[in-house]
Each structure stands twice: as structure tokens, then as C-alpha cells.
Amino acid sequence: MPANTTTTAPSQAELAILKHLWTAGPQSAREVQSRIEGVTGWSYSTTRTLLARMTEKGLVARKDVHGLSVFEARVEKVTLMGRLIRDFAANVLDMDGPLPATTFANSRLFSDAEAEALTRLLETSDASAKDEGDETGGEGR
Structure with missing residues (x-):
């Protein structure tokens, strides 16, 4: 598992x-x-x-x-991919905010349920990062 x-x-x-x-x-x-x-x-x-x-x-x-x-x-697909996607978006593309859900719509790697879970994970992570940024006075990346 x-x-x-x-x-x-x-x-x-x-x-x-x-x-x-x-x-x-x-x-x-x-x-x-x-x-x-x-x-x-x-x-x-x-x-x-x-x-x-x-x-x-x-x-x-x-x-x-x-x-x-x-x-x-041993690593869960959606969790690992979420981390890699967030890192890429923030560190390579210099993006703030969630990625559109349509980003994963045509991926052969994810089932519809996994794509939805990944979207929720990225949105949740983005909200958490913004909350942390608000608390520290930073931009919340």
C-alpha cells in the first residue's frame, strides 16, 4: 500500500x-x-x-x-505529483495561486477522481501557503 x-x-x-x-x-x-x-x-x-x-x-x-x-x-501518486507540480509552478514558472483544474483533464496518468483529488490538494496547499504568508507578513508562496 x-x-x-x-x-x-x-x-x-x-x-x-x-x-x-x-x-x-x-x-x-x-x-x-x-x-x-x-x-x-x-x-x-x-x-x-x-x-x-x-x-x-x-x-x-x-x-x-x-x-x-x-x-x-510506496509514495502515493496524487500526493507526489501535487508536490512536484507545486514546486514546478512556484520555482520554475514563478506562479502564484492554484493551477486551473483543466490542466489535468487530458492526463493519461490520472483517473477523473485522481485529477479531482489533485486539484483539491493544490487548492488546499495554495490556501495554506497564503495563510502562512499572511501570518508571517510574506507573500505566501
Whole structure:
């Protein structure tokens, strides 16, 4: 079951694996590699190395099932994506305020319910940031 146990932002390579695990569920390293190889071009050893690093970072959990290592995302998709989107909007685009809900409407990564949850999360986070800014006299980014 995904948890929110890490504050470590995933690299682009790690994000590719997380996106696959969110969609497919728990899988062995061989299964992960065979499904993403066409997109990434990675060898099996590269996939294993990334999964080991992600386990250390708390991004995935490793379980032994009948002698086979199986990996599962430990970070919740909507929460992580919300954090990455907020960081990108604030630090790269220098944006204040919530992003329009239509931003996620055509995303293949999110179901309708997840897109709605992400929109609520971003709106809530934006309101919290403004409240903190009001209390400290800052702009509330």
C-alpha cells in the first residue's frame, strides 16, 4: 500500500518506474524492465540498480514473494505529483495561486477522481501557503 514516507523528489528515471508501478501494481524487476524497456532503452541491470536506489530512498518497497523480489510504489501518486507540480509552478514558472483544474483533464496518468483529488490538494496547499504568508507578513508562496 503506498505511503507518504519520503520527501525525496524522484529523478526522471525513478519517476518512469513509479508511473509504471502506479499503473501496473507490484511487479518483479524483470517485469518492470520488460514493460518500460521500449520507452527507456534500459538494460535489466540498470532497472535493478534504479529499483535498489529507490528502495533506499523510500520510493518503493521490496517484498520477497515465493523467493522473488517484488517492488511496489510506496509514495502515493496524487500526493507526489501535487508536490512536484507545486514546486514546478512556484520555482520554475514563478506562479502564484492554484493551477486551473483543466490542466489535468487530458492526463493519461490520472483517473477523473485522481485529477479531482489533485486539484483539491493544490487548492488546499495554495490556501495554506497564503495563510502562512499572511501570518508571517510574506507573500505566501
